[in-house]
Amino acid sequence: MRSEQEIMDLILSVAKSDSRILAAYLKGSRTNPNVPKDLYRDFDLMYVVTETDSFRQDPAWLDLFGPRILTQEQDSEFGYGDRFGLRTNYQQLYSWLLLLEDGNRIDLGVETVEHMQQGCTRNKLFLPLLDKIGCLPKLPPPSDEDFHVKPPTASQFHGCCNEFFWSLCDVAKGIARDELPFAMTTYHAQARPMLEQMLAWYVGCATDFSISCGKSNKFFRNCLPQPLYQRYTQIYCDSDYQHMWQAIRIACSLFHDAAKDVGAQLGFSYPQADEDGFSQYLTFIQRTLCQANSGGPL
Missing domain, CATH: 3.30.460.10 (Beta Polymerase, domain 2)
Structure with a gap:
């Protein structure tokens, strides 16, 4: 070379x-x-x-x-x-x-x-x-200042929360229908980017918005506290639906904790109603899957 x-x-x-x-x-x-x-x-x-x-x-x-x-x-x-x-x-x-x-x-x-x-x-x-x-x-x-995490507006914060939970409803529906490509694509193309955006804001709050998380957040391993990063690594899953449910639960817990912290630091209220609505829909999905005997517990 x-x-x-x-x-x-x-x-x-x-x-x-x-x-x-x-x-x-x-x-x-x-x-x-x-x-x-x-x-x-x-x-x-x-x-x-x-x-x-x-x-x-x-x-x-x-x-x-x-x-x-x-x-x-x-x-x-x-x-x-x-x-x-x-x-x-x-x-x-x-x-x-x-x-x-x-x-x-x-x-x-x-x-x-x-x-x-x-x-x-x-x-x-x-x-x-x-x-x-x-x-x-x-x-x-040269400076990477143009790529530093930018603080969100209240509208962006709430929009990120809403899109995260709304997208996960479609993921759950895809799993219930045994539509793996739809479920997996929606999870990675819509829900996961919202989680990563919230984690980037979490990093921004911790660093006074003075660093970059890198292209596609490739520096998360160095930017996030180690326990948080370890939880983040567990949101990736294979094609086993039970593993997907587990990854979704971890992603929701991680999003909740990061968003509550970001909201508290920036003065934004956490939209608990959105999370509750998603949880209610998951309960519906779980019940119908159990009745059809075609899926496992969440």
């Missing part, structure tokens, strides 16, 4: 030798002083260019970074362009994800000076590498 310095030298060499490239900057985890350094960090690179069309029309220039074992680009169906609404405006911005044979990964974009100056893809994790024409902005040292 090529070292960080070898990749950085290559990034600069490509920029210096190509007259279409006017400037280069790094963003993402390699600019973040609060992220642990390891071998798996991507090189999130942006080249500021005279135009994007020639880079898109002849992607052979990407071979300069070394043999690739997997590539995705902004216009790929179902790819990151779809996920983040980026399948447009290619004349101003285009990008590729490059997984190289030696294990390094470069997420590489090209953008026009005009697009860069608009700041559409820029945050405080910004590290200038090269500027041939003096076009890059003068910014403070």
Whole structure:
């Protein structure tokens, strides 16, 4: 595997030798002083260019970074362009994800000076590498401040609580119907994000909203008190319905404790009626399952 310095030298060499490239900057985890350094960090690179069309029309220039074992680009169906609404405006911005044979990964974009100056893809994790024409902005040292947990409004707090319990009603209904894909998808795509949002607010309250929990809350293990994190790990379950019921019970207990704490610290009332309504619906589900002899106790 090529070292960080070898990749950085290559990034600069490509920029210096190509007259279409006017400037280069790094963003993402390699600019973040609060992220642990390891071998798996991507090189999130942006080249500021005279135009994007020639880079898109002849992607052979990407071979300069070394043999690739997997590539995705902004216009790929179902790819990151779809996920983040980026399948447009290619004349101003285009990008590729490059997984190289030696294990390094470069997420590489090209953008026009005009697009860069608009700041559409820029945050405080910004590290200038090269500027041939003096076009890059003068910014403070990189900071992950833009990604710190933000305090909720009362409306957001209550909406999170309501969505958590409402989604779990659909999960319970899916289990009762033996619709595993629906139950599991609803649990992980709707209910779990609400629990994780509440836990992020819990972290924010404990740290005066001064840290980030990381992308997809990947730093929960370090941010949450160990007993709370251990409970959190138990909300993940397999396809056994009894295990799903157990995970739901743990998730509800964890949500209740975290939300009560967040509410108390921020002056928000906990919507106990929402939790009670969900509990009542679970009792109904349990009763009908027992009557049908097609499910176990909650």
